[in-house]
Amino acid sequence: MSIHVGKTPPIFVGAIPIMSKNSDAWFRLTQIVATVEAELGKALQVEHGLGLSEYRALEALSRSADSELRMQELAAHLHLNQSSVSRMAERLEREGLAIRDLCPDDKRGVYTVLTDKGRARFENARSDFERTLNAALGEGEWEELLSARLVARGD
Amino acid sequence: MSIHVGKTPPIFVGAIPIMSKNSDAWFRLTQIVATVEAELGKALQVEHGLGLSEYRALEALSRSADSELRMQELAAHLHLNQSSVSRMAERLEREGLAIRDLCPDDKRGVYTVLTDKGRARFENARSDFERTLNAALGEGEWEELLSARLVARGD
């Protein structure tokens, strides 16, 4: 590790940089992501009464065969807790966007099935979502993400 | 491969791509970020009894002049709601990591001041945080972020 003679030398232990360049870059990245996600979430909530997770769930359901997924599958796809998914399915059902259907072969399993209303709601929300996202990313956010990484590497 | 002639042409209306490539890439990005953040959060919580926001707050305080910031400044830095910051400051105070101090010149203002205990806790957590982050990013996550973006542009 080049005996540090001089300028803000990165400090290493083994091959791992200890100082905070990665940390700062990561912080910036999370801020950008959080900001855009908040924007998306607000648009969905205000215009379509959907939370971000609910939107993602509808999206996953609409893409899946027979428009149905089991709780575990939803949880895995959304990287959410099983309990969170259970309650989300409950919300979707309460709004008539999906229904719960018992798995015939495994009576422990529960399918969340997209309703026509759910599909319509999703397709409707989708255009707003895409528009909002593209607008946000069009503002140079991708470039910021990229530059954050460059800073992190120092090159 | 830059001049994509004939391959999966993006669909445009005006200058805005309508299809879901950005959406998919964004989804992947958020998943990666959420996963790493969860990892960081768990490490901080388990090892140091700190939430992610609290860690960031301590970091900001430790970097600021006199180790103190007003609620608004903290809120702006963390991109958090004022009420959230107010309650976070309360938690920090309850644990003795910071104290509230009235602004002498503006009696509406409240400084959150880092205590020695708070600084020690932060410095302690910091090494775990950096290690965890570097480990996570070392697993090729930066590259994934990057590739997500490349997919989004189609180049």
Next chain:
DNA sequence: TCTTTAATTGCATGCGCATGCAAATATCTT
């Protein structure tokens, strides 16, 4: 082989935490 018992799996529920929004309060500023 059939039945009984133990372990696992899928989902739901109680609870607490962190957050956002809106309203209240206190303090400037003009």
Next chain:
DNA sequence: AAGATATTTGCATGCGCATGCAATTAAAGA
């Protein structure tokens, strides 16, 4: 005095963890 600004507080939401219930699977014991 009237409006603006800083913070706190009441309330609601969404999430994760721990727990419980029901169904499935595996393993014995007859």
